[in-house]
Amino acid sequence: MKFGVVIFPGSNCDHDMIYVLKNIMGQEVVKLWHKDRDLQNCDFIVLPGGFSFGDYLRSGAIARFSPIMEEVIAFANKGGYLMGICNGFQILCEAGLVEGALLHNNNQKFICKNIYMKAQTNNTLVTSLIDKSKALKIPIAHGEGRFYASEDVIKKLNDEDRVLFRYCNKEGDVIDIANPNGSIENIAGICNKRRNVFGMMPHPERASDEVLSNTDGKIIFESILNLVNA
């Protein structure tokens, strides 16, 4: 598959994402500079983590107006696969490609640590191969990761099976104490109605390299590649 990783000036997880896709998953990857408009015929676009434009205002609020984002939005609206991780998820929310918003963590601090999360559905590309009973150990690193949406939207996300991941404890129980940032219903990731746009706060690319002694995140990339393997 051909992946495109969008690089905003303040992206800082772009190299990590490219490393995993290219060196670990063995895929073709191109960098998509924020000032450009050419998506170079990619099959799958990733908005990586970081602080796109400094994010002093509201994370992702400026990035969505980049020239590349106009093309990315059009690509997604035509059904193209698009995934936003951390800051990428924030940008997806700001661009209205997925519902909801990511507010300041409820402790008002940046939090970086390993958390556990559980896939909620196998009915999306990125979760297709994941064992839903297994708690995956994946790092988070964000100051604004508290997923928030109106009751109606939450109901719709649940009814339409669009919650990708929920925070849980090591044993896989989705409970309050395992919620690192105060997200509604422990939601860690969602997809859009058409099931081609995916947003998640945890960083699977930080849990895919054996040398780091945790590869729980690799199954997400394997799921994506299943598209062509299937």
Next chain:
Amino acid sequence: MKEIKVTPEVVKKLGILPEEFEKIKGILGREPNFTELSIYSVMWSEHCSYKNSIYWLKTLPREGKHLLVGAGEENAGLVDIGDGIACCFKIESHNHPCALEPYQGAATGVGGINRDIFTMGARPIAQLNSLRFGDINLDKTKWLLKGVVKGIGDYGNAFGVPVVGGEVFFDDCYNTNPLVNAMSVGIVKKGNTCSATSEGVGNPVFIVGSSTGKDGIHGATFASEDITEKSSEKIPAVQVGDPFQEKLLLEASLEVIKTGALVGMQDMGAAGITCSTSEMSAKGKHGMKIYLDRVPLRQQDMEPFEILLSESQERMLVVVHKGREKEVIDVFEKWDLNCVEIGEVTADGMLEYYMNGELVAHVPAETLVLGGGAPVYQRETKEPAYIKEISKYNIDNIPEPQNYIDIAKYLITNLNISSKRWVIEQYDTMVGTKNMSTNIPSDAGVVNVKGTNKALVLSTDCNSRYVYADPQKGTEIAVAEAARNIVCSGGEPSAITNCLNFGNPYNPEVFWQFTGAIKGMGNACRKFDTPVTGGNVSFYNQSSNNNVVEPVYPTPVIGMLGILEDKNLQMSLDFKNEGDIIYLIGKSENDISMSEYLYNYLKVKYSPAPHFDLEFEYAVQDIIKKIIRKKLIKSAHDVSEGGLFITLFESAICRGFGFKITTDKSIRKDAFLFGESQSRVVVSVSPDNKKEFEEILNKSKIPFGQIGEITKGNMFIDDIDFGTSSYQNIFYQNALAEIMN
């Protein structure tokens, strides 16, 4: 434009001594004007000139076959790590700004140290922070800790470099004056580095990055004064950081170096344009004409001296090969950064600063810089009065305790020992996907060098109480502990950077501490073959308690780089399996000197540094390296603050194990469990390897002993039950959070 008149009061206010003023007049052959005087004021400040320390710093070992640049030659040290890669690293203090404005002070500290790394062409891949605060029960300390941690986090997290290690230490001596030392480590392909030099008459000089404002004017001078009640009036001397600009500057700088169009580049830290123009010119033995009115400004009506001295962050001075300007401008345009030609290189070694056509300052570059005309002083020393108090100490006057469980519980929640999770989780420790310590706990931070079989192993260390008690031995211990942490993680010590935090150098007692520390550092660095690649001296750190001015404990922080040659030999500190044998390598001493137990629990403040012998330490580390290479041990954790009990506890909690230990009856039980005598390491060994392990140890003549085994039950010492490690771990993990939240 009306310039301030130079009077004796002005000279004094700028921190220039009368004899220094005479020297300036001698150099110029006339009276300096205010702008020129300001230039000398910052360049001859302690912060920029090292005038009171350089004589002693030069006695440190600064040679090594793997060093690619000498100490002080460039912005940071550069070490050949093999595979065509060099590691660039340095530690720096930002104590004074943090004392007044902890958030911005810490943020710009992180920014400054990272610029030192990428101005040389290296991409920063790891950071460490060595922090010291006063009594946590004071509201002010809480405010400082919160602000410093948030400042480091907000800046470093956005900039995108993981924090892989460091220290947080509390002692009343830091009540007014916290210590905030930031270390950055980068890697670069050998040959792709950039030098902070300037040459080639007619080559254009550019300023790139942020605009220049009035922030941080006279910051370097301010950093070279005592912190007093009146220091808060100097808040404009604290700079303001913008990590997003820094990120752009990083990417643009690394990209522009690759064009080959640069003669040299230097970041603007202390003393801004003044320092970068003079240091680059002096290094390249050329001069410069600089047109200050061309500098992009953040605010209007800035005087020439303000433009010259501004410490606005995220700026660089770049000297470009004439004719290749466009390549450079294009890169900075891509990253939306200023890139403005402000002058040119000249032949005569003079710095000429112009404002709207008028020459406002005209000084020889060489006379401003360290190693050139900057003054060098040897200060007086005197043994401090408290040393007599320390010599009165005798362990036999301390009754042996009965309540071992209470002491253990106290130490587990003692903030110098307990988990620093509340701090660390506010830092991005994983960005870059290189931190090999996230899931494998070890004494030092281990950082993957992608594309090689190597990893960097990094540690910062200093127990300032040991240094206070005995500057020479205490500093030897600081170096030894850094090396021990690296060795226990599987690495080989390679080189150090240092951050020397002391009181006022004009106080002979402080200078006695300083010279002792330097002697100790030199001894230990020579023994471990870890040359000093550079660093920073921060004098004038003191606390004022009840109107009594006390210097902080002498705190020479050691930042050490080690190399793990084979990633498969990474060593961790956690106990792995029930039934594995626990050994103590090294010798237990009847010693509780300067331990957390003695100092904080028993509140005995005067005692000597703990037992330490440099030769023995080296031998212990050597045997640890050997048994790691032979894959005979499953864990290694050194004995440090809190003593053997805490070492065992920390190894047990990671996976919720217990242990059964027998104490050494030949010494006091409190010394065995809580003493901090040095050169000891706890290792765990599978019963299958017992024979081979013991054979090697016996041959080495290093004392060692089987002290117990790993269990799934409670922590038993002799027959005392210290509870389960997982239950006690809750208190260990939450001690700091409970105070801060």
